[in-house]
Amino acid sequence: MEEFLLALVPDLQDAWKGATEDEIVQIEAIAGRPLPRFYRWFLMRMGHDMGPLGYPTADFSAPKVLECYARRQFVPNPRFLMIGHESDEMMPLHFFYDFDHSVREDARVTKSHALGGGFHHVFDTFREKLTWGTFLAFYLTTLPQCCVGSFRRHDGGDLRTALDPLMESLGFIRPIATGPNCAIYRGSRASMVTYSGPEGLPGYQTFRLAGEDSARLRRILGSLGCEPAFHVKVREWLPRLASGV
Numbered sequence: 366m367e368e369f370l371l372a373l374v375p376d377l378q379d380a381w382k383g384a385t386e387d388e389i390v391q392i393e394a395i396a397g398r399p400l401p402r403f404y405r406w407f408l409m410r411m412g413h414d415m416g417p418l419g420y421p422t423a424d425f426s427a428p429k430v431l432e433c434y435a436r437r438q439f440v441p442n443p444r445f446l447m448i449g450h451e452s453d454e455m456m457p458l459h460f461f462y463d464f465d466h467s468v469r470e471d472a473r474v475t476k477s478h479a480l481g482g483g484f485h486h487v488f489d490t491f492r493e494k495l496t497w498g499t500f501l502a503f504y505l506t507t508l509p510q511c512c513v514g515s516f517r518r519h520d521g522g523d524l525r526t527a528l529d530p531l532m533e534s535l536g537f538i539r540p541i542a543t544g545p546n547c548a549i550y551r552g553s554r555a556s557m558v559t560y561s562g563p564e565g566l567p568g569y570q571t572f573r574l575a576g577e578d579s580a581r582l583r584r585i586l587g588s589l590g591c592e593p594a595f596h597v598k599v600r601e602w603l604p605r606l607a608s609g610v
Contacts, residue, residue: 366403366406366492366496366541367406367410369496369540369541370418370495370496370499373499373500373503373504374416374417374418374499374503376416376417377416377417377418379416380414380416380417381410381411381414381415381416381418382411382412382413382414382416383408383409383410383411383412383413384408384409384412384413384426384427384428385412385427388408388412388427388428388431389405389408389409389412389427391431392408392427392430392431392446395430395431395434395441395446396441396446396462396464397441397443398443398464401462401467401470401471401472401491402470402471403470403471403490403491403492404448404462404471404472404491407425407491407495408427411425412426412427413426413427413428414426417503418495418499420449422451422452422453423449423450423451423452423460424449424450424452425448425449425450425460429450430447430448430450433447433450434447438479439459439479443464444463444464444465445461445462445463445464445475445477446461446462446464447459447460447461448460448461448462448474448491451476457478457479458476458477458478458485459476459477459478459479460474460475460476460487461474461475461476461477461484462474462475462491463475463484463486466489466563468489468490468544469489469490469492469544471490471491471492472490472491473486473488473489473490473563474486474487474488474489474490474491474494475487475563486562486563486564487562487563488546488547488562488563489543489544489545489546489547489563490544493543493544493547496541496543496549497543497547497549497558497560500541500549500551500556500558501558501573504556505556505557505558505573505575506575508555508556508575508576508577509576509577509578510575510576510577510578510579510582510602510603510604511573511574511575511576511582511602511603512573512574512575512579512582512586512599512600512601512602512603513571513572513573513574513599513600513601513603514571514572514574514597514598514599514600514601515569515570515571515572515597515598515600516528516559516569516570516571516572516589516595516596516597516598517568517569517595517596517598518567518568518569518594518595519568519594519595519596520568520594521567521568522567522568523545523568524545524559524561524568524569524570524595525545525548527592527594527595528548528559528589528592528595529548531588531589531592532550532557535552535585535588536552536553537550537551537552537556537557538550538551538552539551546560546561546562546563546565546570547559547560547561547562547570548570552576554576554577554581555574555575555576555577555581555582555585556574556575556576557572557573557574557575558572558573559571559572560572568595574586579602579606586599
């Protein structure tokens with residue numbers, strides 16, 4: 366995990382700053398349970414400053430978490446722990462852990478308003494949110510050509526059981542393990558991420574495929590399109606192809 370992030374963002378180790386042990390203990394007391402192993406690692410590495418990985422309007426720092434609970438903006442809850450404060454006044458949906466969906470030494474990340482209301486489930490784990498987003502922002506978006514679209518498995522089954530071996534046969538590796546609702550695939554001249562989120566449509570995930578040129582991406586899409594188990598739909602090319610297709 367750490368090696369994966371440092372390879373994508375080489376100056377990260379000099380920029381991030383961890384929380385103190387006392388701050389971690391205080392957050393654990395608010396949670397009322399042992400913190401997930403990944404969250405403890407995150408706080409130790411980036412609990413004061415995420416460096417280049419920081420979000421424009423969301424603050425995941427330990428001091429911010431403790432401040433929000435001290436001000437009673439949020440009250441301790443045995444199921445939900447606020448881990449990221451959103452300052453965007455137009456869409457103030459804060460990030461929470463949902464401990465009822467703990468998995469892989471981590472837990473589901475969901476979003477909700479401080480005043481209550483429904484929850485919007487984002488990722489199965491905080492680890493997946495961080496690694497998937499970092500790969501997208503610091504690698505995929507730097508490649509000159511990309512296309513976005515979706516995969517839909519005809520029988521509504523687990524898309525990844527069909528997609529993973531096919532991507533492997535095309536020379537892609539999965540540099541970081543993920544659950545069934547998102548994936549990272551890296552190749553020598555093209556890479557891809559897929560996403561559906563927790564409780565998404567069965568057998569459905571969006572994708573972003575990027576590489577050096579459209580011809581290479583078309584060949585990959587052609588191979589994927591020959592798979593009888595699922596349907597491939599391309600929604601957009603970025604930048605737009607000269608043919609408009």
